[in-house]
Amino acid sequence: MLQFIGLAWVMGIACVGIRTSFFPFDTLNALPRVLVFIFILCIGLQVYVQQRLPSVYWKLLNGVLASLLCFILGWLYADSQLQQRMQWRELQRDTAEVIVYVRQLNQLKDNSVSQPVEVLNRHPQTVTWLATLAQNSVLPDLELSRYYKFSGTVYPAHSYATAGVFDVEQWYLQQNIMGNFRVTHVQPISAEQIYSMGLSKHWRAQHTLRAKFRLWIEQQRYQIRAFIQQQSLQHKGLLLALLTGDKSLLSSEIEDQFQRFGISHLLAISGPHVLIFAAMLCWGLDRLIRGYRPHYYLWMPRQYLLLLPFLSCVGLYTAFVGFETPALRTLLMCSVITIMLLLKQKISSFALLIYSAALLLYLDPLSVLSAAFWLSYGACFILLRIYQSLRHQPKRVYLSRWQQFWQGFKILVESQWKIFIALLPLVIVFFKQVSWIAPLSNIVAIPFIGLLIVPLDILAGLSFFLFEPLSAVLFQLNDNLLALLLLIFRGIDALFAPQLSSIAMSAAVYICLCIGLLLLFLPQSVLPKTWAALCFVPLILIDPQRQKFELVVLDVGQGQAVFLRSGSYSMMIDVGGYYDESKFSVGQQIIRPFLSVQGVSTLDHVMLTHLDQDHSGAFAYLKNEINIHKVSANQAVNVAENTQFEFCYQGQQWDLPHQVRVQVISPKPSQLQYAAQQQNEYACVLHIHVPNAQPYQDFLLMADTGWATEYQILQDYPDLNVDVLILGHHGSKHSSAYDFLAHFRPKLAVASAGFDNRYGHPSPIVEQRLVDLNIPFMHTAQHGSLRFYLDAPQRMLIQPYRQQKLWLQR
Template identity: 55%
Template structure:
């Protein structure tokens, strides 16, 4: 019953940000039913062993845990959201520096405690210019107070399915806003007290806060020490030791990404566990050789538990007691307690208890991919531990060579099992995977865990005792890292691995998860053959059952529209960043979105014109996504597998008697002006969905302005429009009053970026729409906007920013 409560608790916390009315009403009845069944079990039904009663108990326990988790998550989230910044403005703040910064090529990111913004102290992410190259030190020192001037930079996500949710990350990290610093003034303690913050000053003088500050200072000193050493791979050393990527060069980071080993550069536990096991094994050998009588007083497992936990705790100190490290420490402590009290180590129980305890102290860690990935990896490792434990009786009969073979077998087995077990989670969070990961991990993880990390830790310890010795160990470790990178570069040359985007919708993903869970459960829990049934949707999913949908995607300041009906797929533009190499709209938004939709190939792509905010993403992913046919008003480079044709007036498509599409502009004879007049020569698409209500006719204006609008009214005087995607993102030079009045759409949509420099959609355009009583939706306020046709022909509207509480914006919404 406790296990079911824990499962319900974790899943209840996982609903954070979503609203479930049934769970909101279930709390009091759930508690009452749980107490009632517990009393019945202890009194009247004490000796009853009926299966249905046990099942009822488990269901009530699960529902109680689910409800408690849901309410706890909702309470914590509401408290955190009330201090979040949502508007850009220039401010003056008083800040306290408590955490070590993170260095970048152009800027320094520094978490700061803001004292004067709200009644409570909040945390912001400050961005400062990186002046380290000029020889100056970081302008913000640990343990100091500052008066800072700058601009608030609220977190604003691309609210598109599959895209990285920056607002969620800020909330998980307890960051209420970004802050671009323009001026800094250091404050003395007397000035801080005079400003009225003496209480905060006294709080920071407490023993616990002073210990945390000392740890951060030592981490900073250690980073500076490593940075001063005559070694080539100082960034990789620091990242593997503490998770700090400040000194890591982009080429090495990209190499690890291609091999699917980025988790090793974050604060991670598995390689430290290997180090802890190695340390305990070495200690065991020393005791057995020189002090075997110690085992007469204390059994081996009881004696070695303490150094094992101490080594993990030491790692936590090195990484600043971050949540991922504490998660590893908590699991180790629980396992140790089970061993000390002679209880059987059950992997599922260990993970459930540690996860439940962690979520009490930090429910927001449920939003982190590291939470799920680390617990998934721990579950597989603990299952392997069980296997080893079951074979321990045979170990005495094996020779040393046989033991080595067994250990190699377990190493290989663990890598492919972890790869398979974490495959659904990798797809859920990253939408891509590197197939060479099991092979690279086979060599990298033992080398990192058994050689590099121990040397890193030894060098760090030597730094506090004798710096020259620490420097010598770092130079030795540099050679070991060079060997690892040489091997990875050799594999890179042989296999040329890349991160492959995988298209998998929710139904297929869920069936894959269920199948893998069945495979990894202990024997005799469920028949392994049932997993085959779960894998059937992987090969039998019928794409022809997809309903019509049109998605105006949130790609910031740009436009991208995805259309699907049954097995036909089309995109009109793909958006794009001014620098796709710096941040790729194609790789970070378009490909993940298509992956969530289960689309691995587009039938058609219409590039309305060749402005970067409409086609830049295509340039970055044209070789990563199969596209059968590309249309544009200008010649564009395409892969060999694609075909090209010009987009011109009169071009039509018919999809299985459900959808008709027509190009209304430009005329074929005007295509010669496309390069000089990109906006007015944009491809304007008219789309009709048959037997759909209330939205049947869609007009997609791209970047066309008044001239094109006038020509469309002349060529198509009887045009019926229910949904109008505003031309040029709602610019004042488009959407003329006469054009809007004649078409009189039911709603209009502006595809624009948050706080964009052009002011789109413009106030003039909004005033015209207001005068005509035409409702306005925008990707800024609603995020991605989806029209989906139900079986009864009703066209429903869905907004991406309604899916999670932190994404919602205060704006008038159209009821579908």
Template identity: 50%
Template sequence: MIQLICLGWIIGIASMGQDIPLLHSLLIPSIYFFSLCLLAKLTIFKSISALWLKASLLGISFFLALLLGSYYAQQQLNQRLHLREQHSAQLELIVYIKHINEQREHVLQQKIQVLNRHVQPVQWQASVKIEQPATQQLALQLGHYYRLQGTTRPAHGYATSGVFDQEQWFIQQNIMSGFKVLAIQELTEQQINALGYASYVKRQHAWSNQVRLWIEQQRLALRDFIYQQPVQHKGLLLALLTGDKSLLDRQTEQLFQRFGMSHLLAISGPHVLIFAILFCAALHQLIRRYAIQIYLIWPKQYFFILPFCSCVLLYCAFVGFEIPALRTLLSCMVVSAFLLLKQKIQPLTILLLSAAILLIFDPFSVLSAAFWLSYVACFVLLRIYQTIQQQHSATPIKSKMQLFKAQLKLLIESQWKIFVALFPLMIIFFKQLAWISPLSNILALPWIGLVVVPLDIIAACCYFIFQPLAALIFQINDVCLSLLLLLLNGLDGIFSARLQPIAMNFWLLLSVCLGLMIVFLPRGVLPKAWSLLCFMPLALSDRHPYDFELSILDVGQGQAIFVRDHTQSLMVDMGGNYDESKFSVGKQIILPFLSVNGVSRLNKLILTHLDQDHRGGYESIKQDFPIEQIYSNEAVTVAQASQFNYCIQGQQWQWSDQVQITILSPQKQHLADAVHEKNEQSCVIYLQVKNAKPYQNFLLMGDAGWPTEYQILQDYPDLKVDVLVLGHHGSRHSSAYAFLKQLNPQLAVASAGVNNRYGHPSVQVSARLKELNIPLLSTIQHGTIRFSKQKNTMALELQRNTRQWLMR
């Protein structure tokens, strides 16, 4: 029963962010029904073995745990959503610094405790521009109080499928807002007391907070020490030791990502266990030599419980209680409790119990990929360990060669099984996979686990005892890392390692997960052949379930529109950042979106004009993504595999019996003016979908303004429009009143960025639409806006309605 209760609790917590009123309304009836079943079991059926009653108790226990988990997650989420900032503003903050910072390209990202925003302190993330290197005195020091002046930066990511969810990350990290620091003034404790925060100061003087502060100070000092060493891979040394990526260069990080080994750059369970094992091994040698009689008083397995768990706790504290480290700590504590109570150790029970306990203290860890990846990997490793134990019992190993072969087999078997088991999770969280990762892990993991990480840990221990020896060990370890990177770069040259995008819908993923569960269950529980039935939908499924779909993507201040039917795919513009080298809309938004939608090539791309916010994303990916035909109002450089043509009024493409695309502007004689009048000569696209209700006709205006609108009304007086994508992102110089009145669309859409300096969509256009009773949707408020046709119904979906933290 304990396994079912833990599983139900975990699944309930995992529903965080999805508002399910019906589920929550069943909580009280479920408690009542459970109480009745339990009372019946303890009284009426006390001496009778009623199978139906046991099954009912198990089922209702699971369902009740699920309901309680969902309710608990919802309450915790509502509390955080209530505290987060919604609007940008100029503020003066009173803050305390209790966490180490992270340096990223001349910007310090510093978690701050804000004292004067709510009744209780809340955590924000401050950004401070710096010019000095990381070793010099930092602007915000640990254990100090400050008055900061600056601008709030509420979390507002790109609500587009496949793209990193910044708002979810802020919620999971308990960060209520970003804050751009403009001015800093240090305050004394006396000044803080005078401001009315004496109780907070008193809490920081408590021994537990002082210990945490000391640990953070030591982490910062160790980072400075590594930075000062004459080593080539200082960022990698630090990342493998503490999970801090402040010194890690982008090239190395990208190399690990391409090989599917980025999880090694974060603290994981093996890091923690290696430290504990090294300490306990050294302690064991001392006892054998000087005090062997201790084992007569306390058996070895009981004696080492306290030092082992203490080492795990110490390392977890040192790395900031990251989720994988916490998972290891809780698992060790659960195993220790089972040993002390002389209970049978069941791996699945231990993992489920430790996960359930972790989610009580931090339910938001369920939003982290690290939580799921680490627990699934642990489950696979424990299943392999159980199999090996059974095999050794049947055929014990006698020679060293047999031992070597067994260990090599274990390494290879564990890596491919972990790769297969984590496949669905990699699709869910990262939407892509590195097929070379089993090979790279087989070669790199032993080196990292048996050489690099132990040397890192030994050097860190020596740092607190004798720093010259620590410096020497770090330098030796740097050579070891050079050999590792040489191997990875060699593999990269041979196999051209890269992440492969994979798209699966919910039902496909569920089917694959069920199949893998059957594969990894112990023999005899279910026939392994049943897994084939679960994998069959992979070959039989239709990857394009909709007859037609059109998505106006949330790309910030810009425009990108994706169109697809069963046979062809098209994009109108690809957005673009003002500096694609700093943040690439093409690589960070367009490619991930196409990946999760299973698009490996585009048939057509229409760049309405060549402004950066419409074509910048294309420029950053044109060599990486195949596109057959490209159209624009000006000549544009294309990749060798692409063909360029001008878009001209009158062009038509009949995609199928259902979809027709027509270019309404510019006229051929005006193409020469596009160099000087980019906006006004934008390619205007009219798209018709037959037998679709309520949205059938789409008009995409690019950045065209009043003159083009007037020309279109003259050339196409009977134009029917159901959905109008406003010209120039809703600028006041587009969407004229007469144009809107004559077209009278059912819906208007503005593609614009939050807090954009142009004020798009403009107040004037919003007023015109309101007067004409035309609803307005914007990517600012609703994220990606998607129209999808199934049978004869054109459904409308808003990305920001999918999770509570995305809603505006």
């Protein structure tokens, strides 16, 4: 029962920050009352029900109530920790002059240096910011354990709040980073100045034993990086990443290659790295005891004598890599095993995972937000299941070396395909794309890296502190091994040309996949494996034509992209675009992940209202990555071979399932010849009608048009119904004229604009017009993506994406 209570604690913490229609309340206010209610219910059941139920059912009921209580406690604890952390984050851009302390190693990038710093004088308590300095600037290099005065601009972390997109704000909170700081001036500060500023308390805190140990660890990491930088090695970045997890020297080409091969997890310091280090040192200690003090084993059995040194080595290496989640998970699992062995208690694999996860989330509840937590525990679960299966197999008395090798190879192959399949749902959730060659790549890379490169890397790292010339020789030898591994990868690349494949999967398909995999990996005695086939039955019964209408104004920053679906018909109206898609691809990083979450692998229609970069820039990527049946625009566009193109003009109309109608109301056919010179004014304006929907059934999308087009629409369509108006030109003051707004009187106005954009969109003038006309207003920078969807019976509801996560709310 204790295991299920621990599982309930983990699942409660996993709900941190969730705000949906199922959990709409503020946990810190509502959940305590629920907790008191359940406690009173437990007392009532104890008094009145215990004597009336058989003991088995009574124990089951107690277990359910205890798990429910633990679930709520976990949720309360995680939400309270989240809200405490959120109160110190930066929410607006601001110029600032702050006093900082450098305690952590920086991260080197192509053109800049990212330096985590502790800011001392911004809030009542110390907070961490991520400072950015240009590598070629005249600013001095920052040294560990030094104080500085920074001048510059602080920027908040701001996510593209769209379903399926990487959540930057979540990552910053999970890493306990409260803001970004772009440094323009640096001035060193002495200890005497720190005292004079009233910051002596922080100075004393940095001289405690714990703080000194953490600083010493960072200094050793810096020395190893500097030593590797000085060597004439071809693969400095890989050597450093595999030893310390520091990716400062890693080239983008190597990172891309490891991602395409599905082995990027090997670049992170995980359980195997930690265990290899501990095993190497304990093996050396065992050799010394056997050679010089064998009588120690008469005093205490070997497994007990080496237990604490092994655990100490695990703890030391975990600290050395910065207490990353996979390494910390290994430390906690080893700690649980140590305690159970010392107490001579048996522990199951499932209990080991639950107890270590519960402890980890107690120490850092927000680590549940990271992909590393779920992927590492998922992989551990599969490996422990394989270990349990091997233990139940009959043991052979003697195995030849060939048989041992073959058995080990079979275990490696089995573990890789099982881990790949079992973790597929998690990979889809976190990354939205899969490398199908990952099992083969891991079969090649794991033995090579785990048995040769990592042990040699660790040995070279240890030698650095003892005899640097030996360390240089070992690093050079390891560099040659890495060259051989990359040569093998080039061969695999030439044969298979692996690429990351995007996965489009709806919620129903995803749930069926998870249930099927759960049934497959349950022990045979629980349920027959053939039952997994039942999970595919709902997929056959799902009728895509029955999907109701939805329209989503996506948060793509300073740009516009609208997704429309009715039944099986899917359409994009504009696709957004970054000013330089080579630096940040809106198509790859926002549109494609969003479509994957929606289960859309084919678009019936893409309407590019005009060819401005912020409306059509992502199309260059999307046209090669997703099947598109038809493209419309006010100018000619290069499309894929099997895609139909047509110009958009006034009078065009498309009838979608469920009687939804999409109509083009501007520009006129005669105006298309001037579209190249006046792209904004002759952009395609769309009207969407959803019959019988309340309170919103008519949508008007104005693209980047201004007053001239608004006047034309007033003349051509004076009786047009408009319930939701997507403001022209992102809410620019040269659009959305007062008379235009007053005539159509929309029930809601929406602007698609980027956070803190340089144009000042949406314009305060337009916002004031809306206030004067009593028209409600929403925009993507504040509310994230806005989803309009039909709910029974024919109610059109609005779901702002930022309202679903506590840390995204504004």
